[in-house]
Amino acid sequence: MAAALELDARGHPVLILEREDTLGGILMQCIHNGFGLIEFNEELTGPEFAQRFEEDIRKRNIQASLRTTVLDIREEGGLKAIYCVSPSQGMMRIEARAIILAMGCRERSRGNIRIPGTRPAGVYTAGLAQRLVNIEGYIPGRDVVIIGSGDIGLIMARRMSWSGCKVHAVIEILPYPSGLTRNIVQCLNDFSIPLYLSHLVTDIYGRDRVEGIEVTPIESGALMHEKAFKIACDTVLLSVGLVPENEISRNAGIEIQPATNGPWVDSMLMTTMPGVFACGNVLHVHDLVDYVAEEARRAGANAAAWLSGYRPAREIRAKTGPNIRYVMPMRINPERENRLYMRSLIVKNDAQLEVRLDGAVVKSRRLAHVQPSEMLSLTLEPKAVAAAGRDSTVEIALV
Ligand SMILES: Cc1cc2nc3c(=O)[nH]c(=O)nc-3n(C[C@H](O)[C@H](O)[C@H](O)COP(=O)(O)OP(=O)(O)OC[C@H]3O[C@@H](n4cnc5c(N)ncnc54)[C@H](O)[C@@H]3O)c2cc1C
Incomplete structure (x- = not known):
């Protein structure tokens, strides 16, 4: 819903395909509180958090096809073809110029x-x-x-x-x-x-x-x-544990990252299938829904920019350094602000999160406590990586 709202705000018609009979995903069964502290500065239940987005979806008249299960996505005639099925419409083939994958994850x-x-x-x-x-x-x-x-x-x-x-x-x-x-x-x-x-x-x-x-x-x-x-x-x-829901991505030939079990994405959160973006738990398992909403908005804004012809002039590689399990995304646009999410491999008090450009520390932050279950994040401004060359690498490390 967050991604759809962003696309709609930028003038692109959107359709949400959802297999359940309500919007909101896993939030609908999370009736405990603790959601929305970052997004709304309030403590909400899962359904309350979802409702805020659903009200905006309604107000903006964004179409949602419920009880519709997507089976397959393919590249056909320069467009994306989405094959899906619903009890009321039967089998459908929908054409789109871009797709945002937001299928969440499943339990081990x-x-x-x-x-x-x-x-x-x-x-x-x-x-x-x-x-x-x-x-x-x-x-x-x-x-x-x-x-x-x-x-x-x-x-x-x-x-x-x-x-x-x-x-x-x-x-x-x-x-x-x-x-x-x-x-x-x-x-x-x-x-x-x-x-x-x-x-x-x-x-x-x-x-x-x-x-x-x-x-x-x-x-x-x-x-x-x-x-x-x-x-x-x-x-x-x-x-x-949870595993990103990646059958559709895998069938479509989208590259899957072993560290996250979700798709490989570039600085625009675009997968290896051009015009197909990914966000939320299908990309990597998040701890808080607030980060899912932030990432989804970014995927929506990036998809809109891509549809309007924007392509990054260049991207540099982001890789994991000591004590980091994964970094998301795996490419950085040195000309724009980059929001990065990562997970620690260690439990440590008084740790330092470092961004290294070709080995030299260009940004660092002290963290009172880190542990694998709590996602880490940082924003990397263009000035931090201004010295990056064509083959430069940004490494995220925890020391
Ligand atoms: C039990 C539990 C407790 C949590 N507690 C908290 C908490 O206290 N605070 C907090 O901030 N976060 C919490 N989280 C995390 C947060 O709720 C999730 O990270 C977030 O809601 C995931 O959003 P998502 O959109 O990526 O995935 P989901 O919410 O899983 O949504 C994916 C949607 O895609 C649909 N879908 C999947 N495949 C298809 C298909 N082929 N065709 C059509 N539709 C499809 C699914 O039906 C679903 O609606 C909790 C999560 C869980 C599971």
Whole structure:
């Protein structure tokens, strides 16, 4: 919606294709607050945040085709052809001059992390459980264990407690939590839910329904089988990471970045398919929706500029330096302001984020605390990279 509003404001007709029967995406099931602190300087719930954008979409008469699933995008006769299907219209082929990919991400499942054990009912991804509780009105179980300390799992620990369920534990393989600190405090500490760091779930048991799990501590990288213990439960929720929804991109031949699992993009957030842009969780998994909205506006503005014939005169490469997992985007326009997002590989207090142009530090910022779960950002002004040559490289490092 943020990208569509930006295109509309610049005079380009837009159509939103959405497979659900409402706009708003994952926000619609996030009925907790904590959204919009940056975007609106207010604390909103997910649906309230989405509603602000939806009201603007309505006011501006931007078309949205709901219950419409995009199956494929192709380059055909100099245009982009979008193949989609809806119960009311059947199969459709829509032509466009540009496309913005904003399909979000999907949750990693039990199969992705290969937890041994039987295959009883009662194992859900945390986001699915969230949808069942908040939208469909079902409680998936009563005695819950959450595997993984990602934000969705933490939010669900609190949600299930509020619903009268007992959340016995959150089990995390890493030595530090994967979710935001504020969620550890508000969703676990406030409800006295224990968080087991450096622990692995080594078995899920139960015949028809989950009856319990086995948890094994990890010490110095080794599983301590003699210290393994069991927790009885009837429900296991998995919060073990998100992966950009990239089937359509991959089928279209768009290059995918291994570090993010989303498309490779240049300084305009344009993928390797000219005229196809990407933003939000389909590009890289964000922590806060406020950053998704900012990035989406940029994708919309860039798509409008591209449609009006703008092309950057030159771009230089942005790459990861020490302790940085990825930098987004992977190209910098030295003539314009560049907004960069990145993720740390380390947990550290009093860290320094550095921008190095061909090895020389051209910008730096002190950060009180960094951890992989919290996205980092910086704005790079043209003056910082004024000395860049044709083969220059900008490296982002954390020291
Ligand atoms: C459980 C949870 C809790 C969160 N808590 C917070 C929080 O407290 N504060 C905060 O700021 N952020 C939070 N976030 C993060 C934030 O909500 C998301 O990062 C953001 O909403 C993602 O926006 P998006 O538009 O990229 O993707 P999505 O919201 O996932 O939207 C993608 C849309 O694309 C549609 N789609 C996908 N494929 C197709 C297709 N083939 N055809 C048609 N339509 C398609 C989907 O139906 C969906 O509507 C949370 C996220 C989750 C999951």
